[in-house]
Amino acid sequence: MTTQEGPAWAHAMYDALRAQGVTQIAYVPDAGHRVMIDRSLADPEVHSIPLTTEEEGVALLAGADLGGARGVLLMQSSGVGNCINMLSLTNGARFPLLTIVSMRGDFGEGNPWQFPMGRATQTVLEAMGVIVLRAEAPEDVLPTIQAASTMAFQSGEAVAVLLSQRLLGAKKF
Amino acid sequence: MAQLKRIPGTNQPAATLDRRQAVPALIERPHDWLVVAGLAGTAQELCAMTDDGPNVFGLGGAMGAGPMMALGLALSQPNRKVLGITGDGELLMNVGALAAIALQCPPNLKLVCVDNGHYGETGNQDSHTGLGVALDRVAAGFGIPTVHTINTMAEIEEGKRILAAPGLAFILLRVKDGPALKKPRSLRPHVVRDRFRAALLGEK
Numbered sequence: 126m127t128t129q130e131g132p133a134w135a136h137a138m139y140d141a142l143r144a145q146g147v148t149q150i151a152y153v154p155d156a157g158h159r160v161m162i163d164r165s166l167a168d169p170e171v172h173s174i175p176l177t178t179e180e181e182g183v184a185l186l187a188g189a190d191l192g193g194a195r196g197v198l199l200m201q202s203s204g205v206g207n208c209i210n211m212l213s214l215t216n217g218a219r220f221p222l223l224t225i226v227s228m229r230g231d232f233g234e235g236n237p238w239q240f241p242m243g244r245a246t247q248t249v250l251e252a253m254g255v256i257v258l259r260a261e262a263p264e265d266v267l268p269t270i271q272a273a274s275t276m277a278f279q280s281g282e283a284v285a286v287l288l289s290q291r292l293l294g295a296k297k298f
Numbered sequence: 299m300a301q302l303k304r305i306p307g308t309n310q311p312a313a314t315l316d317r318r319q320a321v322p323a324l325i326e327r328p329h330d331w332l333v334v335a336g337l338a339g340t341a342q343e344l345c346a347m348t349d350d351g352p353n354v355f356g357l358g359g360a361m362g363a364g365p366m367m368a369l370g371l372a373l374s375q376p377n378r379k380v381l382g383i384t385g386d387g388e389l390l391m392n393v394g395a396l397a398a399i400a401l402q403c404p405p406n407l408k409l410v411c412v413d414n415g416h417y418g419e420t421g422n423q424d425s426h427t428g429l430g431v432a433l434d435r436v437a438a439g440f441g442i443p444t445v446h447t448i449n450t451m452a453e454i455e456e457g458k459r460i461l462a463a464p465g466l467a468f469i470l471l472r473v474k475d476g477p478a479l480k481k482p483r484s485l486r487p488h489v490v491r492d493r494f495r496a497a498l499l500g501e502k
Contacts, residue, residue, distance in 0.1 A: 181398055185369055185398075188374070189371070191332075191370070192332070192371045211362070
């Protein structure tokens with residue numbers, strides 16, 4: 126894809142994270158993260174790291190921090206449930222964490238399978254000590270990502286940014 | 299006591315090595331590496347071998363984290379040798395990590411699985427590898443380019459050669475069940491993180 130394809134907020138998010146020094150971008154693919162994934166694959170300065178399960182990304186970013194690198198974990202809300210015990214690594218060792226979560230089971234969802242984890246996403250993250258910020262509209266995205274990356278990389282906190290289905294558009298069924 | 303049955307058609311040789319000799323024989327200079335060691339045996343022995351050195355991040359929980367932490371570290375420190383060492387139980391818990399690691403293929407990363415065929419910390423129950431699951435074949439199937447299995451002290455020499463050469467590799471070190479080397483180590487993960495970064499990055 127060219128840098129023109131996809132929503133402008135997604136490109137702004139990628140550029141902001143790169144400006145913050147992010148060099149490891151880990152993900153389980155999701156349509157809501159298409160621009161981020163494609164940009165990372167085209168970026169020779171970035172390690173674009175597909176995972177088989179989201180918790181691998183939590184561990185990967187802890188290792189990146191040990192080596193002085195910054196990373197971000199992209200996942201769908203269903204993947205948050207896969208990360209629960211792995212977040213004890215983040216929490217216990219006070220590793221910074223920045224994760225961007227594309228929501229399912231949220232505004233306008235048409236697939237009933239998505240609701241249990243969609244409803245639990247924020248609660249589960251907060252139960253494991255992750256600060257949750259939400260972006261509902263295109264103009265929310267950049268300031269929310271900038272705030273989250275400051276909280277993660279300067280203050281050392283674990284932060285999740287939830288991209289709502291109101292922003293992403295619900296998948297049609 | 300009732301026992302699980304072996305997987306039909308599998309026949310690995312019986313493990314004979316004692317990990318207390320085999321692990322230090324394979325990893326001769328543990329201070330030369332940046333190490334992520336999985337719970338519990340490998341974290342104990344790598345911390346014992348380095349006197350709880352700042353170049354070792356030994357896990358005490360978050361089972362399954364070890365190999366992916368080693369990947370993140372290897373990608374962030376391409377000029378350093380990184381060792382991800384863990385047991386069969388931890389590797390099996392997140393075995394898909396081998397796929398993610400093979401895809402990145404960092405030449406400075408070596409993975410060592412100390413396979414005792416048991417869940418040593420929880421009552422020594424048989425693990426899947428003790429009943430026939432072959433993690434060396436698993437690693438090769440995931441695409442790890444160099445895979446070596448050690449059943450005897452003689453096979454450690456080839457393992458040492460692989461550890462000294464560039465390129466992603468997986469070494470399966472098959473040991474009999476029994477204790478790991480152990481000395482007191484910090485079990486406070488934030489202390490271990492901070493001292494690792496201070497030693498490597500000069501962070502205050």
